[in-house]
Amino acid sequence: MIMSEHTILFVLGAFLFSAGLFIVFTKRNAIMILLGIELMLNAANLNLIVFNRQNPTSYEGQFFALFIILVAVCEAAVGIAIILKAYHYYYTSVPDQINDLKEKN
Amino acid sequence: MNPGTLTLYIFVLAAVASVMVMLITRTVFYAALSLIVCLISVAGIYALLSAEFLAITQLVIYAGGVLVLILFGIMLTNRIAGKPLLTESHHVVKSAIISIGMFLIIIISYQKTSFNQGDPVPAQGNHINNIGIELMSTYVAPFETGGIMLLVCLIGAALMASSFKKNDHV
Numbered sequence: 001m002i003m004s005e006h007t008i009l010f011v012l013g014a015f016l017f018s019a020g021l022f023i024v025f026t027k028r029n030a031i032m033i034l035l036g037i038e039l040m041l042n043a044a045n046l047n048l049i050v051f052n053r054q055n056p057t058s059y060e061g062q063f064f065a066l067f068i069i070l071v072a073v074c075e076a077a078v079g080i081a082i083i084l085k086a087y088h089y090y091y092t093s094v095p096d097q098i099n100d101l102k103e104k105n
Numbered sequence: 106m107n108p109g110t111l112t113l114y115i116f117v118l119a120a121v122a123s124v125m126v127m128l129i130t131r132t133v134f135y136a137a138l139s140l141i142v143c144l145i146s147v148a149g150i151y152a153l154l155s156a157e158f159l160a161i162t163q164l165v166i167y168a169g170g171v172l173v174l175i176l177f178g179i180m181l182t183n184r185i186a187g188k189p190l191l192t193e194s195h196h197v198v199k200s201a202i203i204s205i206g207m208f209l210i211i212i213i214s215y216q217k218t219s220f221n222q223g224d225p226v227p228a229q230g231n232h233i234n235n236i237g238i239e240l241m242s243t244y245v246a247p248f249e250t251g252g253i254m255l256l257v258c259l260i261g262a263a264l265m266a267s268s269f270k271k272n273d274h275v
Contacts, residue, residue, distance in 0.1 A: 005113060009150065010215055012117050016143075018208040019124045025200035029192035031133050031179055035140050038171065039124070042147055045163075049156050054220060059236055062156050063244050069159075069166055070251045074258035076171045080178040081266040093182045093190075 009050045016043035030083045030093045034076060041072045113153050120146040133179050133190045141172050158236050 016039055023036030045065040052061025083093055090098050123142040130136055144167045152160035183190045240248055 005110060007215075008114075008117060009154075011212065012120060012150075014208050014211040014215075015121065016124060016147075017211065018204040019128060021207055022200050022204040023127065025203065026194040026197055027192050028195060029133055029190070031175060031182070031190075032136060032192050034175065035127070035136055038140065038167075039127075039143070042144060042167075045159075046147055046150065049151055049154050049159060052156070053154055056155070059232075059239055062159055062236065063239070063247075065156075065159055066162065067247055067251060069162060070255065073166055073171060074254060076174060077262040078258055078265070080174055081262040083178060084181055084266050087182045 006050055006053065009046065013043045013047040013050065016040070016046065028094050028096060030079075030086075030095050033095070034079050034083070037079075038072060038076065041068055044068060109153060113150065116146045116149040116153070119143075120150075131191050131193070133192055134176070136192075137172060137175050137179060140175075141168055144168050144172070155232060158233050 020036040020039030020043060023039065024033050027033060027036065045068055048061040048065045048068070052059070086098055087093050092098065120143050123139040123146065126139040127136045127143070130139070144163060148160045148163040148168070151157075151163060179190055
């Protein structure tokens with residue numbers, strides 16, 4: 001039995017989500033964690049677009065994906081700003097080493 | 106196999122390969138470049154799934170904006186240390202178990218769900234025209250809210266990353 005296009009795209013979405021989860025869990029750098037979150041949001045968008053094909057007369061899935069992209073942009077901008085600010089204080093971008101709330105003297 | 110399906114498979118393979126590079130590599134810069142390849146492949150898949158507006162948005166915002174921002178961040182956190190920004194992995198086995206379990210859960214739940222069968226007929230008319238009309242009529246409230254959120258996030262990020270206070274640390 002040959003798999004249909006939608007099945008392959010669904011498996012791709014699940015794979016992207018799992019890979020993003022794995023990157024968030026394993027990588028120790030904060031920028032890698034941001035990349036993993038982007039990957040997971042992208043997998044969600046892919047699934048929304050694929051499921052929108054089941055009901056092609058409406059555009060609900062596409063609009064949902066559009067607003068997810070909007071939120072992802074905000075998250076990336078604020079995340080990069082926080083990482084840069086933390087880097088200026090602690091001289092590292094590894095979250096494990098940022099373990100005190102007070103400024104270093 | 107018609108050319109559309111073949112192109113779709115090529116995009117899927119490119120996305121999977123670039124994600125594998127992201128999983129394996131230790132250099133953060135290479136991971137960001139692989140993420141660009143993955144996002145462009147997914148944009149191609151959007152275009153083949155008759156979501157052209159989403160494809161263009163993905164190309165412009167992700168590949169043009171977010172990834173440039175992330176590369177900028179990598180270079181700024183790389184400059185003072187003076188060596189390539191490497192990352193290490195920890196808790197690999199536990200994370201692999203959780204991730205593969207998540208993958209299997211999604212796949213099993215997909216197999217147990219019944220969808221309406223058969224390829225649906227594509228919607229007639231111009232998709233981008235319809236999306237523009239719906240965005241300004243049905244979805245105008247989330248659209249404007251999203252605009253306000255973008256403005257707030259822009260001001261917040263600029264305030265947070267800038268050094269407007271005079272002290273020794275900044």
